[in-house]
Structures are given as structure tokens and as C-alpha cells.
Amino acid sequence: MRFFSADKKTIIVGLFVLVMLLSLGALAACQPPDEHDGGTGRDEIVSSLTFADSFGQTDLPNPGRIIENSGDFIYAMDWLAFYRISEETAFEISDGYAGGIESIFREFSGLRDLTELADVYPLSLGREYYNDYKIITLTLRPTDIADKEPDIIDTSAEFILPFDYNPNLNKRASDYDSFAIMSAARSVAVTTGEQLWYVAEHGYNPVPTAGSAAEKIYREAKDVLRRIVSDDMTDYEKLKAIYNFLTCEVRYDRATADDGGGEAYRAQCYYLEGVFFNRFAVCDGKAKAYCLLAAMEGIEAVRVTDFNDDFQGHSYNYVNLDGKWYLSCATYGSAEMNFGDEENPDVKIVPQYNMFLTSLDTSLGDGWTYDSGMFPEIKAAVETEPFDYWAFTAINVSGNLQNLVISSADGLAAVLEAVESQKQTLINTMVEFRLEGEQTVDKIYDIISAEFEEYDVFLVQSRPLDSGIYGVIFCRAG
Secondary structure (H helix, E strand, C coil), X not given: CCCCCCCHHHHHHHHHHHHHHHHHHHHHHHCCCCCCCCCCCHHHHHHHCCEHHHHCCCCCCCXXXXXXXXXXXXXXXXXXXXXXXXXXXXXXXXXXHHCCCCCHHHHHHHHHCCCCCHHHCCEEEECCCHHHHCXXXXXXXXXXXXXXXXXXXXXXXXXXXXXXXXCCCCCCCCXXXXXXXXXXXXXXXXXXXXXXXXXXXXXXXXXXXXXXXXXXXXXXXXXXXXXXXXXCCCHXXXXXXXXXXXXXXXEECHHHHHHCCCCHHHEHHHCHHHHHHHCEECHHHHHHHHHHHHHXXXXXXXXXXXXXXXXXXXXXXXXXXXXXXXXXXXXXXXXXXXXXXXXXXXXEEEECHHHCCECCCXXXXXXXXXXXXXXXXXXXXXXXXXXXXXXXXXXXXXXXXXXXXXXXXXXXXXXXXXXXXXXXXXXXXXXXXXXXXXXXXXXXXXXXXXXXXXXXXXXXXXXXXXXXXXXXXXXXXX
């Protein structure tokens, strides 16, 4: 009876204490259970997940259970894409790595843009166990890629070839198979073109499955190298031949690049299929082929991707020549030029060496920043000065070696005559040179066109415009 007669303040306080106790009990029930308390703790969660290491060893090294850094994270995503694993796969994030991550989702999103294979597939991040246990899951949704052939391949534009590129060298036998890549310490089975170039880029020996797309592509790639490369070439000469193949024999699929529709990822131009089956590709197909061909000859090359301020993507390469890294872009290594007029166009595909072995500060200037976040260690090592092709290239002129640094029209004419004597004809041939003399370009053109009157002669200027780099192009007269 006295309890009920207590004053209101006492009753309210008592109720408040009771409510607080009940609330605390409810909160305690909502807390993650101790991992050893027999509830749905860490052990039970771990046992319910499929971790990467449970797949066992694969030809391409298994990424393992624990992700220690951003490189491991990128590799884990690419490994899933390489084997097209659709099962939700779990990984642990090490404490050291997790300590520097502000948001696991932002980390995932940023690193996904730096992947080499996974960026073409839908890939989702599971993070429900991350805050408590530093466990994530990745789920890949494999889709069909590289299965859409081009509707039309316009071959009307002729290629202009550099005077020092021989597309039919053919010094290797048709069954030549002693490619440098085959001496790699580890072999990896491949069935797709994506697997093929990725394995080659990472220094493994690709072993295509019989009847696979990879086998057909690899056969085509071998035939290309048998045709354009010889065993007595230096690495520089091999790399130049590969660059010339990509700039002078593979057309740019502008229609697909401009379209960029919802299923663009299926178009062959983005893959090795575009280069080796169709000779019709965009930057990504060329960059992947560059990796494969260089690796087959024992030359290190990697593919990188980048986006400009307008969110337009671009792919290019870093290549290692004699221990020095250069940027090389086979896409902007050639351009379409109209040698006619609007009513009677005469479009030709013209190569240029200004994008062969260059620095991050390329001749394109602001056209592309070439500021990819991929392979940062290699990027930091890229040479600050381009390789000087014009000073390095020597031609036998009347028993004396002459480079392509020219000071007069007479000197240029002598070089051109020597080239003509070696090739028999200069039709659809280009000779680049760097002008370092007093004579004007107009004066040089007048002299050269008069001396080689059996051709239609054109003089084009390369970027950057202050470099003094020009090209003399010879076409069939009339």
C-alpha cells in the first residue's frame, strides 16, 4: 500500500531506472556476439563463406585469403575475372591495410578502375562483415565479350609505310616457334584472348587450350612476328617493327569508338580479336596486342588506361627498352590525312614516330594527359626525354652513315636517293627527318618535289609543331 502512495517523483524515477535497464539489455542483445560465444560470431561467418584460398592452386597464382595492400586488391579482382569465377568470394583485409582505408567502398571503386581484366565485367563488393571482422566479398558476373564482329571494315584508305618498315621481311620459317616467351619459368593455360595478353604481360608462358579463341589468336600473333621480325634484330628494331605493325597494318574502328553503346564491351575492336582477326581495332585492342607481341619477343611492356577531363577513355603502353621505360602509343602513332579535297578525297593512313618511344609529356600536349594511375612504379620510372629516333637512325649514303637530322635540301635529297635505291620505289613511303638548318621548309619542299618529279610529293609536319619534325611522303603521280 505504501508503494502506491509514494510521491510522483519517486514513481517516475523508478520507472526511468526500469526503462533504462530494459534498454541497456536490448542494446546488449544487439551488439555483435563475442567470436567465441557460440552465436553468429566470426567463426560461424567465416565457415559460411567461400574464401579465395579454398579454390586451391591455379596456373595463375591464387591471390590467397588475405589482402595486404592495394596491389593485392587489384590482383584479386583480376584473378576472379581471369577465371570468370561467379561465386561470391571472400577475402580478409589485413589490419595494416585496413588502417589506411577511410571507406572500403571508395577503396574498391577506385581500385576497380585500375584493374586490367575485371573492369570489363560487373563486379560488386559485399561489406557487411567489414566493420566488425575486416572481411569482404567480391561477386563477379561474367558476360560474353569479344564476340561482336564489325559490320563493315572500310579498307579504302591506303597505308603510308615508314621507309624502315618491311611488312614482308619473312626471315623466319613458317613453323618458327622459338619465341622468347616460351622460356618463362611458369606456364599458364589460357582459353581467351584476355587471358592470353594478361599472362604474357605478367611474364608467364601462355599455353592455349586446343580449339580455343586463345589458340587461334596466338597462332595469328606468331605469324605476324615470323613475318616482321628476325632473330638478328636488336630489341629496339623488334619493338619498332611491332609498333609499325600496329600503326601501319591495323585500322582504327572509329564507328565503334564513337558509338560507345551499351554493349560496346562485346565489340572485338577492344580486344586481341580486333587486331589479329580483323586488323580493325581501337586503342585498347592495340595496347593489348602490343603487350602480347612484345612479351613474345622477350620485351617487357604493360598496358595502361586513362580518362581525360571529358571522361573519354584511352589505352596505351609503357615499354622497357634496354632497362629504360618509355611511353608508347600505337593509336596516336598514325593518323588519317586527306591528300585530295572535299570533292575528291584521297584519304591515307600516315604513321609517325613521335609516339613511338616518348615521355609522359607526349607530343599531343593537352590532347591527352597520359596520367594513368596504373603501374605507378613504372610510371615514375618513365624517361623524361623521348628516344631520339631521328638522331639514332642511320642510312648508308655513298658509303657514309647519315642520320635523319637534316640541315639542307641537298642533304635530305641524298638521304631520299639512298632510300629509293634500297627500296626500288618510294610509292606510299614516308621518310621522317628533323630540320636543324637555315633553309625554310618551303624551299626544301620546292627542291625535293622538283628532284623527285615522278612522284606526287607531300611534306607533313609532326607534333609538337616546334620540334622541327617533318615527313616527306611519296605517292603515285597523278
